[in-house]
Amino acid sequence: MPKVDITVEVCGMAGDGTIAAGGLVNEAMSLGGFSVLGFDSYPAEIRGFGRCVTRSRIGSNEIGALADETHILISLDDLQSRSRVPFLARDSAVLFDSKPDTLLEEEQSLAAVVEPGTALFGIPFTYLATAATGTSRGRNLAALGGFAALFGVQPEWFRRVITRKFQSKGEKVLEVNLKSFDAGFHYALEKFADRLRPSFAAANVVAGPEKVMLSGNQAIGQAALDAGLKLYFGYPITPATPIMEFLAKYLPAKGGRVVQMEDEIASVGAVLGAFYAGARAMTATSGPGFALMTELITHGVMAEIPAVILNAQRGGPSTGLPTKTEQSDLHAAVFGGPGDSSRIVIAPSNVAECYSFTVQSFQLAEKYQTPVIVLTDFYLDNRVENVVMPVASEKEKTDGNLYPDESLQGSYHRYLDTESGVSPRSLPGMEGFAYVATGLEHTERAQPDYTPEIHTKMTGKRHRKLQYALEDLPVPVEYSDGGQLDVGIIGWGSTFGSIQEAVNMARERGWKVAALKITSIFPYHEKEIRSFMTKCREILITELNYEGQLANLIGHLHRKEVVRLNQVTGVPFSPSAIFSKIEALLQAGVS
Amino acid sequence: MTARHVVIIGNGPAANEAAISLRTQAPDARITIISKEPIRYYKPHLLPDLIAGKVSEQDLYVNPLEFYKENDIRLRLGQEVVHVSFATNEVVMEHKEVVRFDGLIIATGGKPRIPEPLQVFEDLMLSLKTLSDAKVWKERLRWVDSVLIVGGDLTSLSFTKAVLSLGKKVYFILHGDSFWPVRFNEELSSEVSQRLSDRGVEVISCRKILRLVMASEDSVEVETDGRKLRVGAIGAFFGLVPDVKFLARSGLAIERGIVVDEFLRTRFEGVYAAGDCAQVYHPKLRDYWVSIGYRNARNLGRVAALNLLGGQESAETAPAGIFQLDDISVNTSWWTEF
Ligand SMILES: Cc1cc2nc3c(=O)[nH]c(=O)nc-3n(C[C@H](O)[C@H](O)[C@H](O)COP(=O)(O)OP(=O)(O)OC[C@H]3O[C@@H](n4cnc5c(N)ncnc54)[C@H](O)[C@@H]3O)c2cc1C
Numbered sequence: 001m002p003k004v005d006i007t008v009e010v011c012g013m014a015g016d017g018t019i020a021a022g023g024l025v026n027e028a029m030s031l032g033g034f035s036v037l038g039f040d041s042y043p044a045e046i047r048g049f050g051r052c053v054t055r056s057r058i059g060s061n062e063i064g065a066l067a068d069e070t071h072i073l074i075s076l077d078d079l080q081s082r083s084r085v086p087f088l089a090r091d092s093a094v095l096f097d098s099k100p101d102t103l104l105e106e107e108q109s110l111a112a113v114v115e116p117g118t119a120l121f122g123i124p125f126t127y128l129a130t131a132a133t134g135t136s137r138g139r140n141l142a143a144l145g146g147f148a149a150l151f152g153v154q155p156e157w158f159r160r161v162i163t164r165k166f167q168s169k170g171e172k173v174l175e176v177n178l179k180s181f182d183a184g185f186h187y188a189l190e191k192f193a194d195r196l197r198p199s200f201a202a203a204n205v206v207a208g209p210e211k212v213m214l215s216g217n218q219a220i221g222q223a224a225l226d227a228g229l230k231l232y233f234g235y236p237i238t239p240a241t242p243i244m245e246f247l248a249k250y251l252p253a254k255g256g257r258v259v260q261m262e263d264e265i266a267s268v269g270a271v272l273g274a275f276y277a278g279a280r281a282m283t284a285t286s287g288p289g290f291a292l293m294t295e296l297i298t299h300g301v302m303a304e305i306p307a308v309i310l311n312a313q314r315g316g317p318s319t320g321l322p323t324k325t326e327q328s329d330l331h332a333a334v335f336g337g338p339g340d341s342s343r344i345v346i347a348p349s350n351v352a353e354c355y356s357f358t359v360q361s362f363q364l365a366e367k368y369q370t371p372v373i374v375l376t377d378f379y380l381d382n383r384v385e386n387v388v389m390p391v392a393s394e395k396e397k398t399d400g401n402l403y404p405d406e407s408l409q410g411s412y413h414r415y416l417d418t419e420s421g422v423s424p425r426s427l428p429g430m431e432g433f434a435y436v437a438t439g440l441e442h443t444e445r446a447q448p449d450y451t452p453e454i455h456t457k458m459t460g461k462r463h464r465k466l467q468y469a470l471e472d473l474p475v476p477v478e479y480s481d482g483g484q485l486d487v488g489i490i491g492w493g494s495t496f497g498s499i500q501e502a503v504n505m506a507r508e509r510g511w512k513v514a515a516l517k518i519t520s521i522f523p524y525h526e527k528e529i530r531s532f533m534t535k536c537r538e539i540l541i542t543e544l545n546y547e548g549q550l551a552n553l554i555g556h557l558h559r560k561e562v563v564r565l566n567q568v569t570g571v572p573f574s575p576s577a578i579f580s581k582i583e584a585l586l587q588a589g590v591s
Numbered sequence: 592m593t594a595r596h597v598v599i600i601g602n603g604p605a606a607n608e609a610a611i612s613l614r615t616q617a618p619d620a621r622i623t624i625i626s627k628e629p630i631r632y633y634k635p636h637l638l639p640d641l642i643a644g645k646v647s648e649q650d651l652y653v654n655p656l657e658f659y660k661e662n663d664i665r666l667r668l669g670q671e672v673v674h675v676s677f678a679t680n681e682v683v684m685e686h687k688e689v690v691r692f693d694g695l696i697i698a699t700g701g702k703p704r705i706p707e708p709l710q711v712f713e714d715l716m717l718s719l720k721t722l723s724d725a726k727v728w729k730e731r732l733r734w735v736d737s738v739l740i741v742g743g744d745l746t747s748l749s750f751t752k753a754v755l756s757l758g759k760k761v762y763f764i765l766h767g768d769s770f771w772p773v774r775f776n777e778e779l780s781s782e783v784s785q786r787l788s789d790r791g792v793e794v795i796s797c798r799k800i801l802r803l804v805m806a807s808e809d810s811v812e813v814e815t816d817g818r819k820l821r822v823g824a825i826g827a828f829f830g831l832v833p834d835v836k837f838l839a840r841s842g843l844a845i846e847r848g849i850v851v852d853e854f855l856r857t858r859f860e861g862v863y864a865a866g867d868c869a870q871v872y873h874p875k876l877r878d879y880w881v882s883i884g885y886r887n888a889r890n891l892g893r894v895a896a897l898n899l900l901g902g903q904e905s906a907e908t909a910p911a912g913i914f915q916l917d918d919i920s921v922n923t924s925w926w927t928e929f
Contacts, residue, residue, distance in 0.1 A: 007752040096686070097686075098685065098686040098687075099686070099687065100686070100687055102687070102691065103683070103684075103687050103688070103689050104687055104688045104690075105689060106688060106689065106690045106691065108688075109684075109686070109688040110668050111667065111684070111686055112688060112690070113665070116631065116656050116657075116659065116667070116668045117656050119629060119669070120629065120668070120669040120670065121684065122669075122686050194723055194726060195629065469701070487839060
């Protein structure tokens with residue numbers, strides 16, 4: 001059975017229904033049983049203007065990254081789509097509106113710039129939609145009809161997802177969309193009868209258990225809901241805002257509240273306050289907001305108050321690249337803050353982990369009484385994957401707090417220096433267990449004390465409990481066939497999908513290459529990382545930042561200098577870039 | 592003249608020869624080839640062999656796509672010109688794009704011709720001009736075991752050979768004006784008839800086709816003034832007419848083709864026609880001739896390019912006399928035997 005691995009792009013101007021069309025492609029192909037990874041991009045500043053592009057990688061096998069090239073471009077706007085031509089594969093196909101309302105200059109025309117190896121399919125989207133429904137509103141759907149006909153996508157898949165999407169908007173709207181889709185479908189089927197490329201049909205994919213399209217941000221929002229979030233405090237910032245929007249929509253119905261604060265300092269302060277009082281709370285931000293939170297995060301560390309803080313990384317320092325992706329807040333997440341203020345930092349690498357790690361972060365924060373930082377990035381937050389809807393188990397949702405034993409009433413030592421460093425924590429209102437949560441260094445009984453002995457002891461306690469936390473933190477996952485390896489790649493976060501694919505490409509060639517995924521950034525599993533490194537001649541650490549921040553953190557565990565592959569283009573790593581590096585390392589090893 | 596942007600409509604031998612001559616002579620010119628077929632330049636004379644399974648599709652292609660890149664020739668495939676405005680020097684494409692030109696070479700070749708009395712049956716007949724036509728034939732011939740050929744132009748003979756080689760039965764109705772614009776004479780007609788019969792083709796003599804009906808998905812019923820038969824497919828082979836309908840209201844003089852002088856100039860400055868679509872004035876004959884044939888098309892393409900750049904070359908290849916095709920003498924001289 002031929003394998004399918006096809007990237008489809010929809011490109012248009014804001015207002016063309018580009019994002020909606022791309023979303024329907026994802027939904028329909030997912031319904032058909034394909035793996036789908038989608039990522040939309042739109043211009044930096046405000047979403048309402050300019051070019052919109054959706055990219056969907058559709059495969060018969062599992063997919064973990066975007067591909068380098070696009071195979072099918074559905075253009076809803078000639079001028080905007082011209083910019084996509086350099087990304088088209090050699091034997092790609094372009095669908096475009098062949099009967100626009102006005103004449104086009106050569107400089108505006110897409111057909112004028114596509115390479116001759118690209119198959120052009122002119123379909124009069126606007127005309128077909130208007131003829132079928134009396135309005136051109138469905139022209140994006142006519143385009144999808146053409147796409148389905150040309151590439152062997154069952155029209156029923158589209159009809160079902162169109163119905164699902166537009167049903168609530170009334171019969172008329174639904175009809176316009178369905179009819180427009182059908183018009184495009186029949187037109188292309190007939191007009192291009194001798195040029196059809198039924199690649200999707202040929203894959204004979206069988207639909208498995210029902211999957212949903214979920215973005216990283218939606219998965220995080222849903223996880224927070226499922227984990228019993230009571231309060232969300234936040235201040236909008238790209239790319240974290242959708243989490244707040246999601247929760248604003250669904251949290252109130254569950255008895256919770258979303259509060260927009262005056263800034264990020266207030267947000268994290270309120271989260272600490274809520275957790276202090278025993279309620280699950282969270283905030284989500286990005287680099288600039290995270291920087292503002294630093295002082296209060298260290299307060300959480302010092303006073304041992306739980307908090308869940310999501311840092312959705314974007315590019316560059318300061319305002320930087322608001323709508324681009326980067327993994328450059330690792331140092332800030334792990335070390336950002338004065339005074340030995342270690343905290344837990346975890347980083348999901350895909351949408352499913354966005355869900356499970358967020359659920360887990362509440363328990364971790366409660367159990368280890370420290371802020372937990374979940375590090376995601378623009379690419380992970382905004383990409384959509386089709387996943388079986390994740391459901392947190394009761395065990396994963398239970399209260400992680402360790403409450404003091406009744407018998408200690410009256411003799412309660414809030415910061416008791418236990419073997420694990422974790423001391424039972426009381427909540428306000430528990431009679432006989434009151435204490436002052438202070439940011440000053442303090443004794444076991446929470447009294448301010450700056451003596452060398454106390455500071456040494458309590459600093460040790462706060463660090464010790466993090467080492468204990470390792471047993472609850474997700475362990476590194478090794479993707480290897482065992483045995484000695486020439487190159488071992490270590491990665492984290494959204495980059496890992498690309499790493500995995502590059503490793504698969506290398507393995508297909510019989511090369512001894514493997515990958516290790518690290519999701520617990522701090523504390524990290526030293527033993528497991530070392531044991532992987534020992535098997536590898538070269539260690540390559542691949543990440544989207546300038547210096548190699550993970551490499552700085554764990555590189556010393558290897559017996560020789562680790563090799564770094566870094567990229568700060570604002571776009572995700574392509575598997576082929578990583579593959580080339582592997583190839584170069586292997587060649588260097590041979591010579 | 593230094594033509595800044597030369598647009599060439601067509602992607603056959605005339606167009607390609609024109610493009611490469613332009614590139615050689617005018618290294619700085621911007622050259623665009625526009626072709627409605629979505630495929631690169633191929634050899635039509637190999638289409639019968641493709642049908643016979645003797646060559647593969649790859650064997651048909653002339654230049655790889657890199658050739659155009661290397662020569663900085665923009666190749667726009669699968670894009671049709673629907674109008675040309677000579678007042679503004681603009682070509683209008685089917686998808687409503689306007690392309691401006693400083694020089695234009697029209698090399699749109701021909702399209703299958705169906706004589707008027709048969710036009711009512713057009714839907715039931717297949718022709719053979721493009722690769723896409725050949726693919727339709729190839730597919731059809733997988734299912735059917737007989738073919739009726741009506742007409743008798745030059746391509747019909749190599750096509751007949753191809754069909755016979757596949758073990759199919761061939762019926763033939765020879766038509767007097769198959770060699771349009773040259774007429775079949777009695778002598779030639781009987782000669783061709785004889786050759787065909789020798790090969791096992793059943794030549795049907797009739798004056799008129801009365802009825803054609805679809806009998807089933809893969810058979811057509813034919814009734815002539817003398818006979819009734821059922822065949823798998825019908826092919827119409829009456830030569831080609833210049834494919835210039837899109838220029839009908841452009842102001843160009845069009846008779847049997849685009850009327851050009853011996854230098855291939857049309858009445859508009861900087862606008863030339865070459866290949867099967869041109870009707871060329873021949874000073875020695877003191878008449879116009881319509882070119883047909885591969886090599887001839889290439890020659891005209893080259894001449895048009897040179898003259899567009901200021902040359903004064905005459906397209907004097909002329910009807911040179913009798914030509915042998917498949918052992919049959921044909922009074923059409925521009926056809927090249929491959
Ligand atoms: C089956 C077959 C067998 C043949 N065998 C022989 C043989 O043995 N010997 C021989 O000498 N000749 C043979 N020929 C004839 C020969 O191929 C033609 O004479 C020659 O191809 C003419 O070249 P041309 O460049 O003028 O036009 P063509 O080759 O017909 O090319 C015309 C081009 O114009 C394009 N075009 C047309 N209209 C438009 C438009 N409006 N917009 C954009 N593009 C347009 C078409 O897509 C095509 O690319 C044969 C032809 C056929 C069909």
